[in-house]
Amino acid sequence: MVRAAFKERACRDRCEPRVSESMSDARDNGEHDKQQTSEAALSARLQRLNEGLGHARDAVRPASDGSGADRATTASGYARGFRLSSELVAGVVVGAGIGWLIDRWLGISPWGLVVFLLLGFAAGVLNVMRSAGLVAGTALDNTGPEHREK
Amino acid sequence: MQIDPIRQFQIKNLIPMVNIGGHQIDFTNSALFMFIIVGFVSALLIGATAPRAMVPGRLQSIAEMSYEFVAHTVRSTTGNEGMKFFPFVFTLFMFVLFANVIGLIPYSFTVTSQLIVTAALSLLVFFIVVGYGFWHNGLHFLNLFVPKGVPKLILPAIVVIEVLSFVSRPVSHSVRLFANMLAGHITLQVFAGFIIMLAGAGVLGIFGATLPFIMVVLLSALEVLVAFLQAYVFAILTCIYLNDAIHPGH
Numbered sequence: 001m002v003r004a005a006f007k008e009r010a011c012r013d014r015c016e017p018r019v020s021e022s023m024s025d026a027r028d029n030g031e032h033d034k035q036q037t038s039e040a041a042l043s044a045r046l047q048r049l050n051e052g053l054g055h056a057r058d059a060v061r062p063a064s065d066g067s068g069a070d071r072a073t074t075a076s077g078y079a080r081g082f083r084l085s086s087e088l089v090a091g092v093v094v095g096a097g098i099g100w101l102i103d104r105w106l107g108i109s110p111w112g113l114v115v116f117l118l119l120g121f122a123a124g125v126l127n128v129m130r131s132a133g134l135v136a137g138t139a140l141d142n143t144g145p146e147h148r149e150k
Numbered sequence: 151m152q153i154d155p156i157r158q159f160q161i162k163n164l165i166p167m168v169n170i171g172g173h174q175i176d177f178t179n180s181a182l183f184m185f186i187i188v189g190f191v192s193a194l195l196i197g198a199t200a201p202r203a204m205v206p207g208r209l210q211s212i213a214e215m216s217y218e219f220v221a222h223t224v225r226s227t228t229g230n231e232g233m234k235f236f237p238f239v240f241t242l243f244m245f246v247l248f249a250n251v252i253g254l255i256p257y258s259f260t261v262t263s264q265l266i267v268t269a270a271l272s273l274l275v276f277f278i279v280v281g282y283g284f285w286h287n288g289l290h291f292l293n294l295f296v297p298k299g300v301p302k303l304i305l306p307a308i309v310v311i312e313v314l315s316f317v318s319r320p321v322s323h324s325v326r327l328f329a330n331m332l333a334g335h336i337t338l339q340v341f342a343g344f345i346i347m348l349a350g351a352g353v354l355g356i357f358g359a360t361l362p363f364i365m366v367v368l369l370s371a372l373e374v375l376v377a378f379l380q381a382y383v384f385a386i387l388t389c390i391y392l393n394d395a396i397h398p399g400h
Contacts, residue, residue, distance in 0.1 A: 090322035
């Protein structure tokens with residue numbers, strides 16, 4: 001631990017843009033190689049980050065696509081607001097309906113209604129967040145770019 | 151003069167037909183307008199594509215544009231695999247679009263302002279998704295309800311929430327279209343009613359009536375936009391739901 005810290009300090013002026021991952025590779029090489037490999041590692045890491053970002057963006061984009069016509073709806077905030085509110089209401093209504101039916105069938109009133117109303121509310125919030133593109137839905141996770149291009 | 155903004159949504163029996171099990175099945179104005187819509191869509195598409203011109207005429211480009219628009223929507227949402235559902239999505243889109251647009255013509259009837267119609271359409275989508283999902287993927291389809299990377303402890307609650315979220319889809323799918331149409335038509339009617347009421351209130355009223363008149367003009371433009379937008383939203387949501395049936399998990 002101490003040695004690593006010391007090495008790091010000694011090295012700081014030479015290889016400024018060092019990244020933690022390149023450290024183990026760089027340590028074994030000579031002075032000259034050290035700088036080169038760390039630069040190579042840095043650029044490789046940058047590229048990897050870029051790819052990761054691209055994937056993350058791809059994962060998010062279908063979510064906003066999934067909200068239905070992102071381009072078209074931003075034109076109309078009214079439509080967007082309406083869409084989100086109907087998602088929430090649908091979740092709550094379905095939860096309440098299922099709870100009520102369970103109460104009727106099992107005769108455990110009011111517990112089914114209580115539990116399923118809360119779950120329905122959660123589902124409604126999930127719907128809203130999904131349709132607003134804040135959460136990548138399960139469906140959207142599965143349709144990553146590799147599926148999409150098929 | 152009595153102004154009733156709800157009257158336009160009344161179902162009228164035009165031709166009494168049959169009585170099945172105590173339920174009177176009639177040919178209503180709603181059914182009439184559905185026939186008109188289907189007639190218009192068929193006439194447009196069949197008539198427009200009949201010449202099969204290499205350089206499309208006006209009608210043919212409308213038909214081709216609508217094809218390409220929906221095909222692009224389907225392909226970008228569900229991938230090429232989803233194209234087997236293209237006829238279904240295209241039919242839904244054209245039906246909803248023409249229902250919305252024809253409903254904007256004064257004295258016509260808006261089929262999509264009836265909850266039962268939109269509910270039937272969205273339930274059709276729902277059951278196709280469930281049916282095709284199980285047929286295509288077997289029990290693997292149920293993976294849709296099990297998100298990855300969730301701690302085991304809260305997994306049961308998450309699964310219940312996911313199922314509820316899935317079941318609530320046809321509700322929001324149908325209510326959105328229905329309520330947009332209903333609200334738009336009621337708003338139009340109410341503002342149009344203001345014109346009549348103000349105009350009946352003397353000279354000053356006639357000047358006052360120009361305000362709601364401007365409003366009605368603007369609202370009509372908005373309603374045209376909403377008619378297209380809601381048809382598009384209905385189609386793209388159908389695609390997204392179908393996508394779940396085609397790719398329910400890895």
